[in-house]
Amino acid sequence: MNTKYRERILRLILLFAGLIIAHFGVTLFLLADLGADPFNVMIQGLRLLVIRTGIAEPTHGTVHMCICFLIVLILLIVDKKYVKIGTLVCMFCGGPIIDFFTQLLQRFGISGMELPFKIAVLIAGCGILAFGMSVVIRSEAGTGPNDLVAVVISEKSGIRFGWIRIATDVLFVVSGALLGGRFGIGTIICAFLVGPVAEFCMPFSSAIVKTCLKIRKEES
16 A cells, blocks of 8 residues: 555544544533534434424434535535545544444433533533544544534635634524524533634644654654
8 A cells, every 4th residue: 555545544544533532522512411512503403303394203413414414515516625535434423423422421420410510521522522623624634514614614714713613603503593402501612612722722633643644654
């Protein structure tokens, strides 16, 4: 296998590691029961809409994957260079990862604990999500569909990623809340904090990616 393909595989591995970290943070948000992160407020609202129609009772992860697929289709029309193989990995793996972590962590009864502990879990989820998201973005192997919306707008407008992420998160919250998604203090914290924190983490994530690539090349 030549160097070019080895590097692509390593970038995908780093992306997947970041994806797992980020969705662990998302799951903590959901289980803290203080309001989901903005994108998942929209997912919750859409899931409730489907259930109300009586057509089906999809899981949160299934709806998550379907919406990500729709976003990818739109981005392919806007500028297909942004949609890479890692984007497809995020699209198909994000929802199932949330479902897996939800089943794993529900036994700890986070949603039934006292408010101070819930807030601590929520803040931890915020930091974990932001760091994992920054690793995914800096892997340059593709980006999660919902994050890619902010990445594309930021690059095309020249506005900082953190500000664009706040704007897109607010849009997700408003649309999801109107459909019945659970809105709370956690949603507010996430909407105004995750984007800037992810932007802050990006230089560190870039350093991690470059270091891993350098080590791999030296081993080769």
